[in-house]
Amino acid sequence: MSTSFLSVNDLKVHFPTEDGLVKATDGLSFDLERGETLGIVGESGSGKSVSSSTILGLHRGSKARVSGEILLDGVDLLTLSDEEMRQRRGKDVAMIFQDPLSAMHPYYTVGNQIAEAYRVHHDVSKKAAKARAVEMLERVGIPQPDRRVDDYPHQFSGGMRQRAMIAMGLINDPSLVIADEPTTALDVTVQAQILDLLQDLQTEFQTAIILITHDLGVVAEMADDVLVMYAGRAVEYGTVKEILTHPEMPYTWGLLSSVPDVSGDPDAALLPIPGNPPSLLNPPSGCAFHPRCTHRDKVAGDLCRTQLPDLVPGPRGGVHLKRCHLSDPDVIYRAEILPEIAPDLVEEL
Ligand code: SF4
Numbered sequence: 001m002s003t004s005f006l007s008v009n010d011l012k013v014h015f016p017t018e019d020g021l022v023k024a025t026d027g028l029s030f031d032l033e034r035g036e037t038l039g040i041v042g043e044s045g046s047g048k049s050v051s052s053s054t055i056l057g058l059h060r061g062s063k064a065r066v067s068g069e070i071l072l073d074g075v076d077l078l079t080l081s082d083e084e085m086r087q088r089r090g091k092d093v094a095m096i097f098q099d100p101l102s103a104m105h106p107y108y109t110v111g112n113q114i115a116e117a118y119r120v121h122h123d124v125s126k127k128a129a130k131a132r133a134v135e136m137l138e139r140v141g142i143p144q145p146d147r148r149v150d151d152y153p154h155q156f157s158g159g160m161r162q163r164a165m166i167a168m169g170l171i172n173d174p175s176l177v178i179a180d181e182p183t184t185a186l187d188v189t190v191q192a193q194i195l196d197l198l199q200d201l202q203t204e205f206q207t208a209i210i211l212i213t214h215d216l217g218v219v220a221e222m223a224d225d226v227l228v229m230y231a232g233r234a235v236e237y238g239t240v241k242e243i244l245t246h247p248e249m250p251y252t253w254g255l256l257s258s259v260p261d262v263s264g265d266p267d268a269a270l271l272p273i274p275g276n277p278p279s280l281l282n283p284p285s286g287c288a289f290h291p292r293c294t295h296r297d298k299v300a301g302d303l304c305r306t307q308l309p310d311l312v313p314g315p316r317g318g319v320h321l322k323r324c325h326l327s328d329p330d331v332i333y334r335a336e337i338l339p340e341i342a343p344d345l346v347e348e349l
Helices: 048-055 082-088 110-119 126-139 158-170 188-205 216-222 240-245 250-257 329-341
Strands: 006-017 020-032 037-041 065-072 093-096 176-180 208-213 225-230 233-239 320-322
Touching (some): 006 048, 020 048, 037 048, 037 216, 048 065, 048 176, 048 208, 093 158, 110 126, 110 158, 126 158, 158 176, 188 216, 208 216, 216 240, 225 250, 233 240, 250 329
Parallel strands (some): 037 208, 037 225, 176 208
Antiparallel strands (some): 006 020, 225 233, 233 320
């Protein structure tokens, strides 16, 4: 049995619908240690948000069929009662949402909402909870926190609201934080500040972070490990260094090609992935990426269309798993992809 702080094993989240079964997450496994960050990357509909919402127990009360294991410090969260999970949510496991304006109630002050998040898990007076809210606002860099604590969400800038969301997420010192696109709506400078803040807080509290994003640039900045998802499944998994320097799956190549500054060259080509993510109701046969993959003709026979590749170690070995039939992906990446997206890096890597 895994001894990791968080160990997700063969997690499946399926939704029965009138049209059939939607397999939003279909057999996901990963480990995460305290003080480390896992980036889960993929386009919308890849299953990344559903998987992390399930870790928080947000599927409860819905029609979702969930199986597998979510072991947090050895306890399987899927076996807890609703009340036990409610006790843990916000305290042991917390979420930082991507859109603070809709995640915060417009009619209550920022301080009130942060203080309430504290009072749910601590038997303290309103005054003590407000003092704790001021403390957290100060910790996340809100100027004049004792005054701004009484502001309403619309009185905060986008960056300040995101900081306030982080304050709310961390007020109970959770050991696991799920940050869902925490910087997507922010400009580049504020984005960098928020990522720095998250990293500082992580170092201070040894928090494990799951960072959900569509942006491999953010992953490069923040994460230790990365898990690339497509159509509800992991398609590539390993350390950030390994995945960014030796990606072995054409979908990951596509995501990398969409990162504007991978080479630091503003004139480098930006190559969007052709086509759209598949329907999870009726995903393509074989490798779900095959209708969009420009490398499938390099695989013998009709394998890409007919056979789902297993998630297995690639030719470089180590803890680097890929779900692809290509036998020499590193060679193809260096010869065909890297010169297109990062010509300056070709010699370096
Ligand atoms: Fe492309 Fe085939 Fe690899 Fe899928 S298995 S990513 S279709 S080469």
